[in-house]
Amino acid sequence: MLTPFKEPIYVTRPILPDLDEVQNHLKEIWEAKWLTNEGPKHRLLEEALKKTLLVPQLSLFNNGTIALLVAAQALELSGEVITTPFTFPATVHAMNWGGLQPVFCDIDPLTMNIDPDKIERKITPQTTAILAVHVYGTPCDVHAIQKIASKHNLKVIYDAAHAFGVEIDGQSIGTFGDLSMFSFHATKLFHTVEGGCLTANHREIKQRIDLLKNFGIKNEEEVVLPGINGKMNEVQAAVGLANLKILNEERKNRSLIEKTYHYFLKDVEGIDFVERHSSITPSLQYCVIRINKNRFGICRDELHQKLKEFNVLTRKYFYPLCSNYPCYSHLPSAHKNNLPESNLAAEEVLALPFYGELDLNDVEKICRLICSFQKTKELIGIS
Numbered sequence: 001m002l003t004p005f006k007e008p009i010y011v012t013r014p015i016l017p018d019l020d021e022v023q024n025h026l027k028e029i030w031e032a033k034w035l036t037n038e039g040p041k042h043r044l045l046e047e048a049l050k051k052t053l054l055v056p057q058l059s060l061f062n063n064g065t066i067a068l069l070v071a072a073q074a075l076e077l078s079g080e081v082i083t084t085p086f087t088f089p090a091t092v093h094a095m096n097w098g099g100l101q102p103v104f105c106d107i108d109p110l111t112m113n114i115d116p117d118k119i120e121r122k123i124t125p126q127t128t129a130i131l132a133v134h135v136y137g138t139p140c141d142v143h144a145i146q147k148i149a150s151k152h153n154l155k156v157i158y159d160a161a162h163a164f165g166v167e168i169d170g171q172s173i174g175t176f177g178d179l180s181m182f183s184f185h186a187t188k189l190f191h192t193v194e195g196g197c198l199t200a201n202h203r204e205i206k207q208r209i210d211l212l213k214n215f216g217i218k219n220e221e222e223v224v225l226p227g228i229n230g231k232m233n234e235v236q237a238a239v240g241l242a243n244l245k246i247l248n249e250e251r252k253n254r255s256l257i258e259k260t261y262h263y264f265l266k267d268v269e270g271i272d273f274v275e276r277h278s279s280i281t282p283s284l285q286y287c288v289i290r291i292n293k294n295r296f297g298i299c300r301d302e303l304h305q306k307l308k309e310f311n312v313l314t315r316k317y318f319y320p321l322c323s324n325y326p327c328y329s330h331l332p333s334a335h336k337n338n339l340p341e342s343n344l345a346a347e348e349v350l351a352l353p354f355y356g357e358l359d360l361n362d363v364e365k366i367c368r369l370i371c372s373f374q375k376t377k378e379l380i381g382i383s
């Protein structure tokens, strides 16, 4: 008999650094009386993250959404930006706040990333950029996207909020396109409570970004750009420095949990995982399954509800679809007929509990629960 968990099992829990370590940093910050505006902790974290993410240029931010806003300004985008509806609200909202028109392009059903084969037909004389998302850390088809961008003279921004540490054949995900944004929100693999960064390949663009995130202030006499306040403070940077030390441990644990989910669920009729090519170093940001209603016997929403009754709090991530929000559904590109794969994915995806502290026995029990709700075939791999 499977019984409900006594305590709720959340979809994620933030990594928490050693408190003494944070306190040591705080003491130094207090002594220096330097709380924000590119202080010593900020500089240390920027250098450390450049090494961790293997990128030539990196600018820290107070959050990932502001970083996206600044990315659009730094690249002087105007008019239309082709993007995916299958993402977190911030991706599309940031373009809207920047005065840009989002144009939705459907996704590839296997990777759930923007489908490069469908991008070109969305290009108009007003298009200035492609904003693609590495959904769940699965890399976009960066080479196909760059080819289209180069041919049509478009900029490329990647929302790499899920892709911390991802590499393609050993090359950092943060080196593709013109700019990449990483989020360091508490729910992300690596976090600074709130925070984020932009990564780039060239020094000139980093200098422009650093001006834009500090009101465009060049010096005491000159304000040269219409900037915003995007600065990461010293306390955020201190948490980041301490978190970097526990990141590998978290990754190791998550890797085991992912293997356990795969072991118990991969052969279950109606459940699909996102396939990962062997050339990819994963982020381990999320563990997401797709539920095919016909093959599994019940739909994703029903599974989500049944798991909730057993105190397992999964998330329908990403549902609702951005193109179906009232603020975007009127756009011609938002029509459901143009976005069949995105609309289907939003109905089928389910993010499973996934964080390093999650007990492997609990993972096994979650898998048994999921299998017990299946209504079609014999349970596979589970007695």
Ligand SMILES: *Cc1c(COP(=O)(O)O)cnc(C)c1O
Pocket (backbone or CB within 6 Å): 063, 064, 065, 066, 087, 088, 090, 091, 133, 159, 161, 162, 183, 184, 185, 194, 195, 196
């Ligand atoms: C978390 C997230 C963001 C926003 O980042 P914040 O740091 O919370 O502002 C943007 N895009 C995606 C895909 C995200 O998951």
